[in-house]
Amino acid sequence: MDTNEIETVIIGAGQAGLAAGYHLQRRGRPFVILDANSRTGDNWRRQWDTLQLYSPAQYDNLPGLPFPAPKWTFPTKDEVGDYLEAYAHHFDLPIVLGTRVRSLERHGDQCVITTDGDIYRCDNVVVATGTFGRTPYVPAIADRLDPTILQLHSSEYRRPGQLREGPVLVVGASHSGTDVAHEVGQTHPTILAGRDCGQIPPRLDSRAMHLLFPVVHFAWQHILTRRTPIGRKQLPHIRFHGGPMLRVKRADLAVRGVERVTSRVEEVRDGRPVVDGTPRDVANVVWATGFRQVYDWIDIPVFGEDGYPRELRGVVDEAPGLYFAGLSFQYAFSSMLIAGAGRDAEYVVDHLVARRASEKIAAAD
Structure with a gap:
């Protein structure tokens, strides 16, 4: 060398x-x-x-x-x-x-x-x-899922055509998870599980956002900082739990028929993920669970x-x-x-x- x-x-x-x-x-x-x-x-x-x-x-x-x-x-x-x-x-x-x-x-x-x-x-x-x-973070329960279930981290997801036929469980409901769930909801029965991170109501491409975005951007740059109490409060939420929904809204998920569950996915029974207390027969899991x-x-x-x-x-x-x-x-x-x-x-x-x-x-x- x-x-x-x-x-x-x-x-x-x-x-x-x-x-x-x-x-x-x-x-x-x-x-x-x-x-x-x-x-x-x-x-x-x-x-x-x-x-x-x-x-x-x-x-x-x-x-x-x-x-x-x-x-x-x-x-x-x-x-x-x-x-x-x-x-x-x-x-x-x-x-x-x-x-x-x-x-x-x-x-x-x-x-x-x-x-x-x-x-x-x-x-x-x-x-x-x-x-x-x-490094992509995937919960330990992923190892206990039935091997016939296709698992992808959101960093590996490219398009709905990667997925197997049958239902999709997307775990993690920040902006990436909601975007993926909305997209695959067109072609697959889809469940989106994870805490509600909130949403920015106006459409990103709307006239209202033309007026609002400069204000939002100023807040993102100068108010939500490590120098302000509100910024220091938000820091761990942003680093470890993800940000709010941006492009896709709750109503968009509903139109696509995406089932929205706000509880965590922490259990596996008989090789199937337990969602809101019930084992689900899914063919795919997309882990939109962030990174370590x-x-x-x-x-x-x-x-x-x-x-x-x-x-x-x-x-x-x-x-x-x-x-x-x-x-x-x-x-x-x-x-x-x-x-x-x-x-x-x-x-x-x-x-x-x-x-x-x-x-x-x-x-x-």
Whole structure:
């Protein structure tokens, strides 16, 4: 293995990693972005076929480059992937694709990153694996279901044609679960189980939302933050229980004939999932149950019992030089949006550059 020395390594070329690269480039700092995909944006391209963003194109910009779509349209997952790829080319960001990071360790004042090809020694690491770098969470009861039942996590779901004939149980009723249940409800008898996460009443493409969305977006950016009491109250709900229904409404599920059950699925009898006290004969289960933060490849003890790093706005005080970008609610509700990635990354880079400057001053003294 070759050893490369560079000031900063960014792990992950999604929106958070690219935004961090943009801000480092603007400040003239040397860095490289490592990503396991063969193309920038592939994490988005692998989502289900009909996925669209929940925010209009005018709010889907990374810093320095507008999203190339009419402002009140909702980009598809492929359009997002292509935008991220175009962004990387536009700013000529130094990305090494096809490179999977195997471990991150601390050796003295430096971090050592081992990939499946080379080793990188650096002063700073920005872990930008974000939402799509997490491990899909499936409840333990999944192992007790009859093997004839097809099981997919929502990250594996692409289209209704993947599913077997017969009823579908979708477990998890945040925006992803409701979207999937609504789609498969066209072709399969469908049950949606999970707590009601609420809904935003206006249609995303309605005239009312044209007026309301700027207000909602402001709240997501500036009110629901880790600095406000209401934001701190919402943080665990967003991180561990999912957000409200956005595109699909309760009425839409009813029109499709989706059976809505708000109790949890926690039991299996005779190989069948128990829903609201009754075993159900289903042919498919889609687990829209979110993701777990798994950082077992990072050998630096900065993680809490919930799996998240002990950070504030991506800065880890316990390990100078270690940063995170793209975390759910990293600073605000908007952190999970593309537009939120830019602000979060800028804060991280500002801290990184300021820390390096203060170290140089201390060394000169």
